[in-house]
Amino acid sequence: MNDMMQTRAARRWIDWAIIATMVVMAIGMLLPFLWLFSMSFRPVSDAYKLPPSFLPPNFDLTNYRQVLASRVPFLEIYLNSVMIAVIVTVGQMVTCTLAAFAFARLHFRGRHTLFFILLIGLMFPAQVTILPIYLGYARLGLLDKPIGLALMYLTSSFGIFLVRQFMLSQPKALEEAALMDGAGYFKIFWRISLPQLRPALSALGIITFTQTWNYYFQAKVLLSSNESLTLPVAMDVLRGYMASGNLSVVMAAMSMSILPVVVLFLLAQKFVIEGITMSGIKN
Template sequence: MPLLWMFSTSLRPLADSYKLPPQWLPTDWRWENYLAPFESNVPFELFFLNSLKIAALTTLGQLISCSMAGYAFARLRFPGRDLLFMFLLASLMVPGQVTIIPIYLMMAELKLVNTHASLILPALISVFGVFLMRQFFKQMPQELFDAARVDGAGHLRSFVQIAVPLAGPGLATLGIITFNATWNGYFTALIFLTSWEKMTLPQGIALLTGYMNSGNPSVVMAAVGLAILPVLLVFLVAQRWIIEALTRSGLKG
């Protein structure tokens, strides 16, 4: 329902947006509203590309780091493994707002404030991602890894050739969650990024709302609709890939 209302509002003339009682369908369909964000004084296309870059690199980093850490906690035996994992899980109870100041001071010390690296580096690994991938690796049959060990495969080869292909559903799920969270991230971007050429799409929509095109909800809703499209595409592509991975790996059902 909210998505339908957003789409309907994005196609309305300005006068229709303030009509009482509100109407579901516009009296005049204004498809040009979707071009208005790009024609405004706000560099909307630059914000779009910035968000795409940050979300893609962060997602790739988490898929690599979380899968490797999850495999280590699930399949490797080392002293203090379970205790360390418990500490990691306990850190999930710490709100992100508590760690934002230490992270900012660290980025300032490295002279990375107002760069995309200040958003990407702290998010390259997540405790939730490690937990998710550990659960996927832990439920895999031990016989597969024993057979690989008999054939002379080490942990790296077992990870690349056995664990990762079978963990396709987990990787796809983690990728969707990470991309969506990074794409929609506003709080950290607001703190770390100050110049227009570095800002992300949520910041651009906020500027569009309260600066250049305030008073025109149709344009704002069109910008929001454009911002939702990449997330929907990622979900649709990954959803199809999850089904293929489940079928191929024999874990379905």
């Protein structure tokens, strides 16, 4: 009995130690965001003040007004980022789900070889493929157009892999019964498989939206005019040459730019964790 009580006490202390460690790590990760929001409410003269004060002396919205009144059309750029992120997210959720169903449930010749070739695409960074994309877009007249950036990523190897792994963890009994009753593959996908994919689709959606929202290199190469930029490139423009711009104004713009991603993650974090966890389980 004493040994059991000692074991429970030891486990309790280990649990508390883990919790304390996680709290410290969480605070460390949140501090940059809190500092970002704090800097957005203070004048630039306080940006380099020593010793620094964590809380602003007053919550002044001047920096936010300067962002909206700057030479960069911030609201139009904001809409560009929203449009691109939504189109890419919806596109990947459709194409990746259909492709994952084919790889997970359909049996056709060369399936495993084709899937292996698909995964090889994960090894190549964007810098490798940007040149042929740029030349192709130049011929099609899609340069300096936000829709061109969205068309690049309507599907992804990672998305197909994530959803396929999740589907492999789901039972096949209902799908096989429906197939024996004469249902077609599309009907099986729409009525049986798709309703089970909510965690995987939530994970894919938040990952895709966040990744697309933060695209910098691709937007920097394909977009040039201020009206067609996305938020990451707009932050660079606001920062100015050799970081000569108003730091507090840049912080205010960044605060507004990260809000959609933060809100989306807070709403879907449960499904993201579940989807990523389940995608590694197989029958």
